Amino acid sequence: MNTPSPEAAAPADRIRVALVGTGNIARFHASALRSLEERAEIVAAVDVEPDTLAAFRSRFAIPAGYGDLAVMLERERPELVHVCTPPGLHRSQVEACLGAGASVLVEKPPALSLAEAEKMAAAEGGARGPWLATVFQHRFGSGARRVRALADAGVLGRPLVAACHTTWFRPQEYFDVPWRGRWETEGGGPTMGHGIHQMDLLLFLLGEWTEVSAVARRQARDVETEDVSLAHVAFANGAVASVVNSLVSPQEESRIRIDYERATVELVHLYGYGDSDWRITPAPGCEEELTAAWEAGEHGADSGHHAQISRVLDALRGGTAPPVTSAEALRTLRLVAGVYASAFEGRPVTPADLGPESPFHTRMDGGGVRW
Numbered sequence: 001m002n003t004p005s006p007e008a009a010a011p012a013d014r015i016r017v018a019l020v021g022t023g024n025i026a027r028f029h030a031s032a033l034r035s036l037e038e039r040a041e042i043v044a045a046v047d048v049e050p051d052t053l054a055a056f057r058s059r060f061a062i063p064a065g066y067g068d069l070a071v072m073l074e075r076e077r078p079e080l081v082h083v084c085t086p087p088g089l090h091r092s093q094v095e096a097c098l099g100a101g102a103s104v105l106v107e108k109p110p111a112l113s114l115a116e117a118e119k120m121a122a123a124e125g126g127a128r129g130p131w132l133a134t135v136f137q138h139r140f141g142s143g144a145r146r147v148r149a150l151a152d153a154g155v156l157g158r159p160l161v162a163a164c165h166t167t168w169f170r171p172q173e174y175f176d177v178p179w180r181g182r183w184e185t186e187g188g189g190p191t192m193g194h195g196i197h198q199m200d201l202l203l204f205l206l207g208e209w210t211e212v213s214a215v216a217r218r219q220a221r222d223v224e225t226e227d228v229s230l231a232h233v234a235f236a237n238g239a240v241a242s243v244v245n246s247l248v249s250p251q252e253e254s255r256i257r258i259d260y261e262r263a264t265v266e267l268v269h270l271y272g273y274g275d276s277d278w279r280i281t282p283a284p285g286c287e288e289e290l291t292a293a294w295e296a297g298e299h300g301a302d303s304g305h306h307a308q309i310s311r312v313l314d315a316l317r318g319g320t321a322p323p324v325t326s327a328e329a330l331r332t333l334r335l336v337a338g339v340y341a342s343a344f345e346g347r348p349v350t351p352a353d354l355g356p357e358s359p360f361h362t363r364m365d366g367g368g369v370r371w
């Protein structure tokens with residue numbers, strides 16, 4: 001049900017949405033919701049900082065403001081809450097919303113650990129909701145959807161080798177914000193907080209991962225977590241990928257490249273992409289067919305919060321689980337945990353190694369890191 005009927009577009013049928021956390025990323029959520037006004041109504045915002053909350057409400061004309069999430073849930077009864085607070089607050093806030101019957105769109109990373117994410121998923125309401133979705137906005141641009149469709153249709157052939165590099169630059173001052181750079185509050189460094197977007201996109205394109213071997217380092221920043229990680233990831237379909245996550249790279253770039261049997265597909269961007277950021281290079285003999293298939297595929301949507309939120313609203317209006325589901329988000333978080341487990345234990349790690357018996361199930365640092 002992607003195209004709402006005129007009846008469904010009536011204001012009374014709009015989804016009642018609230019936001020908790022009104023800092024940097026909440027602005028992207030509110031802007032997207034404002035541009036989707038026929039489908040959603042922002043009824044309230046919550047923040048513990050009164051000045052931040054007041055400025056946010058004024059900028060986006062939000063009728064009600066609260067300093068306390070529980071009070072907002074009780075008084076406003078929203079159908080959907082966007083959780084845009086620091087990662088250490090996600091679990092308790094998500095569970096409060098689900099417990100009050102509201103579905104949730106939580107910012108990445110959804111939780112600090114696999115154990116937390118599994119408990120959050122268990123708090124969902126089953127087939128009729130409420131549901132938990134995680135923001136991984138890079139799945140929703142037309143470029144990623146086109147590659148996935150061509151791969152699923154067999155047009156690209158088998159994926160053989162891939163690179164997934166998130167090489168960004170964050171100066172030391174970036175870590176002055178108290179929750180950044182610490183295992184307890186951010187859950188990890190660039191693997192957990194930054195490269196997770198591209199790793200999620202890689203998994204969206206390549207499917208189940210089967211083994212990871214990694215190293216993590218503190219190369220230049222005075223932080224508790226890593227500032228660089230490098231991994232080799234194997235996939236169930238036989239592909240192998242190199243994954244690099246860095247916050248010390250002056251020439252900043254986000255890059256995914258997949259060599260399929262019949263073409264190389266590449267994406268180069270920074271924080272979001274459009275169609276022109278993707279490129280296909282057909283293998284010899286496949287030029288005509290692959291170029292035609294590429295041009296005929298889906299076009300026109302940039303990646304970003306708008307692209308995902310629009311699909312979340314459509315799913316909720318259709319009574320189905322919104323994307324990205326808990327199961328999919330857990331798969332990505334499991335790869336993050338696998339990178340840390342492999343790096344700190346010095347051995348290859350499989351998804352089966354990351355069950356409740358693993359110290360990396362409850363903490364991304366496995367309970368203590370010796371650098």
Ligand SMILES: NC(=O)c1ccc[n+]([C@@H]2O[C@H](COP(=O)([O-])OP(=O)(O)OC[C@H]3O[C@@H](n4cnc5c(N)ncnc54)[C@H](O)[C@@H]3O)[C@@H](O)[C@H]2O)c1
Binds near residue numbers: 024048084086108
């Ligand atoms: N999807 C993306 O591309 C993307 C980009 C940046 C950040 N993020 C994620 O968004 C989340 C927030 O990051 P940010 O950069 O917006 O942080 P921020 O510090 O700018 O904003 C967080 C807000 O939460 C408020 N807050 C703190 N405790 C609260 C509480 N108990 N109840 C209500 N409000 C509370 C703070 O006052 C602040 O206004 C993080 O999980 C981060 O990883 C995602």
